[in-house]
Amino acid sequence: MSTPRPAPAPFNPSWGAPRDHPRAGTVTGAALLLALPAIIAAVLVGAASPLWGGVVLLLGLALTGAWVAAQGWLALRSCGARRLEPRRHPRLANILSGIAAALGLEKVSAATAPGSEAQAWLCPVGGEAVLVCSEGLLESFTRTELEAVVASLLVRRRDHRALRP
Secondary structure, eight states, X not given: OOOOXXXXXXXXXXXXXOTTSOOHHHHHHHHHHHHHHHHHHHHHHHHHXXXXXXXXXXXXXXXXXXXXXXXXXXXXXXXXXXEOOTTTOHHHHHHHHHHHHHHTXXXXXXXXXXXXXXXXXXXXETTEEEEEEEHHHHHHSOHHHHHHHHHHHHHHHHHOGGGOO
């Protein structure tokens, strides 16, 4: 006799976005704070030599841009996500490829994160979106439930500019 499944959790409208990861507005605000010293340094150096002031400004803005671009990788690393191994989770690989193709999305890959809670989110990395599913979600959800989670996140990516990498 199988053990009964626990009752589903109540609906949470923020479901799909991890609570402890930065939002796009947070990253933008931090980038502005990082760019501010570069601008101040460029103005100070530019007072003595406009050429060097321009060099300092470009260097500071390039470093700020690199920091913003690295946030996706840092978010994946901070939650312990690993690229999906299709042999280990063939069901997720199959569902992701089918739904992404049906929605016309090309640059989507998957990763798994440790944890017993059922969590899933999208993380923009480089030019693609990485769908991260916790081990708890993969172990406890049925195929239909997993399809619903993946479809929900991929439709959000397709329809909302904020989730596009």
